Amino acid sequence: MIDLIPEGKSIGWMQAPAQWIFTHTVRFVGVVRIVIQDGEGFILIRRGTPLFYYFKHGRIELHGRAALDYFNSHPVVEFNMCKYTPEEFAEALRICNVEGESSPLPAESDAPAPGLPPAPRATVPVPEPVQEPIPEPVGESVPEPVSEPVQEQLLEPEEPESLWEPEAVPPPVRGSQKRTWNIFPQTAAPKTPASGVPAPVISPEVILDETDIKIIGQIKKLNGVVAISVFNNENNILLMGNVEIEPLLNIARSMLVTTNKIAPNVDWGSFVHMTLQVPEGNVIIAPYRQYHLCLLTTRTINIGHIRRILRDLQQTGEQS
Amino acid sequence: MLKEILNKFLVLQGVQAAVVIEENGEMIESIKSGITIDKNLADVISTVLLDSRATAHLFGNASLSMVFIEYTDNFLIIGPLAEEFYLAIIAKNSVNIGQITYEMKKNQDAIVSYL
Numbered sequence: 001m002i003d004l005i006p007e008g009k010s011i012g013w014m015q016a017p018a019q020w021i022f023t024h025t026v027r028f029v030g031v032v033r034i035v036i037q038d039g040e041g042f043i044l045i046r047r048g049t050p051l052f053y054y055f056k057h058g059r060i061e062l063h064g065r066a067a068l069d070y071f072n073s074h075p076v077v078e079f080n081m082c083k084y085t086p087e088e089f090a091e092a093l094r095i096c097n098v099e100g101e102s103s104p105l106p107a108e109s110d111a112p113a114p115g116l117p118p119a120p121r122a123t124v125p126v127p128e129p130v131q132e133p134i135p136e137p138v139g140e141s142v143p144e145p146v147s148e149p150v151q152e153q154l155l156e157p158e159e160p161e162s163l164w165e166p167e168a169v170p171p172p173v174r175g176s177q178k179r180t181w182n183i184f185p186q187t188a189a190p191k192t193p194a195s196g197v198p199a200p201v202i203s204p205e206v207i208l209d210e211t212d213i214k215i216i217g218q219i220k221k222l223n224g225v226v227a228i229s230v231f232n233n234e235n236n237i238l239l240m241g242n243v244e245i246e247p248l249l250n251i252a253r254s255m256l257v258t259t260n261k262i263a264p265n266v267d268w269g270s271f272v273h274m275t276l277q278v279p280e281g282n283v284i285i286a287p288y289r290q291y292h293l294c295l296l297t298t299r300t301i302n303i304g305h306i307r308r309i310l311r312d313l314q315q316t317g318e319q320s
Numbered sequence: 321m322l323k324e325i326l327n328k329f330l331v332l333q334g335v336q337a338a339v340v341i342e343e344n345g346e347m348i349e350s351i352k353s354g355i356t357i358d359k360n361l362a363d364v365i366s367t368v369l370l371d372s373r374a375t376a377h378l379f380g381n382a383s384l385s386m387v388f389i390e391y392t393d394n395f396l397i398i399g400p401l402a403e404e405f406y407l408a409i410i411a412k413n414s415v416n417i418g419q420i421t422y423e424m425k426k427n428q429d430a431i432v433s434y435l
Contacts, residue, residue: 251378258371259389265360269392276372278382304418307390 005092008082012217014240015078018071028210030084034077052096224301229294252294255285273310286310322434326351334415339408345370365408369398399424402432
């Protein structure tokens with residue numbers, strides 16, 4: 001079935017709890033392709049309303065509630081949001097045999113599907129979309145989560161400044177070649193959810209629309225950008241990139257504390273960004289709407305290009 | 321003599337201050353143009369240096385290679401000179417940052433020789 005539905009236009013790969021998808025797709029029409037270990041599935045979504053759930057692992061197929069429960073049983077899932085045209089969406093509905101919008105959850109057995117990889121937890125999302133290392137897929141039915149590259153650049157690249165000149169950086173690794181960046185000390189491993197802790201509800205105020213996700217996805221695609229996060233004081237809201245999010249956010253929040261400390265003593269206009277460079281790479285924080293962006297980059301990043309993007313983002317934000 | 325070297329930064333259009341600071345945040349020498357390095361500004365430089373060094377340690381005890389804070393009008397760059405000393409540059413946003421970092425690197429040994 002996965003192969004039959006239209007491919008759509010990829011907005012980008014990201015990782016978050018499955019529930020995040022529903023609260024952040026109010027303007028999205030398309031398919032969210034989900035990869036869990038060596039299985040693959042999808043959710044058809046029309047403006048925040050899930051119309052069809054599907055997951056396949058080997059010969060095992062889950063539909064409806066069973067598939068949703070399986071998605072929810074993972075703290076974080078990796079997914080690719082693919083936008084549909086009305087024609088593509090109609091075609092997908094036809095293939096999935098969804099009539100109208102009346103049956104978003106076809107009744108299915110709640111019994112756990114035998115043979116599926118065990119989920120790390122029983123139910124629902126974790127407090128934060130903590131990056132979970134993706135196990136190396138095994139077996140012959142490994143799907144290659146290939147995201148369609150977004151061709152248009154966020155901004156036209158300008159003359160690079162020579163602060164940190166860009167070098168040829170290999171394209172982001174995908175699918176089975178993915179790796180987690182371990183640039184942080186082992187003692188700063190990401191938090192694992194404590195079992196039995198009530199699952200927090202993702203704040204309904206935390207809304208990133210399709211445009212936000214596209215912009216962030218485009219920044220992530222820039223050479224040298226290892227990971228990008230949208231965060232606030234409490235949570236990581238969105239993460240793109242294979243990196244341990246908690247140590248990264250510790251650094252980002254520490255930088256934010258510094259900017260807050262000096263704010264009363266500087267009269268230099270609005271804060272644009274702070275970049276901390278260490279031999280291992282750069283961490284950049286910048287305001288983004290009511291949140292903050294955090295970028296982890298290699299030393300080879302074209303910082304001039306990033307600066308312009310961040311400045312333009314803020315100008316756009318101030319105008320809107 | 322140190323001021324003479326620091327003056328090489330001030331000739332770059334838009335650069336407003338070049339400050340040599342110790343790792344504890346204390347100012348060693350400075351040269352400025354068009355701004356006053358008062359206690360507030362000294363505190364800013366000191367805070368950014370001390371905090372950034374501490375934050376860099378979260379990267380597995382990494383050393384600070386550079387910290388760069390940009391606002392819509394001005395920015396501040398701090399980079400290491402020698403083990404205990406750092407150079408801070410305050411400039412208007414119109415300045416070519418690449419040129420500043422190039423000058424920082426180029427004049428590093430000369431500055432260190434006077435410390």
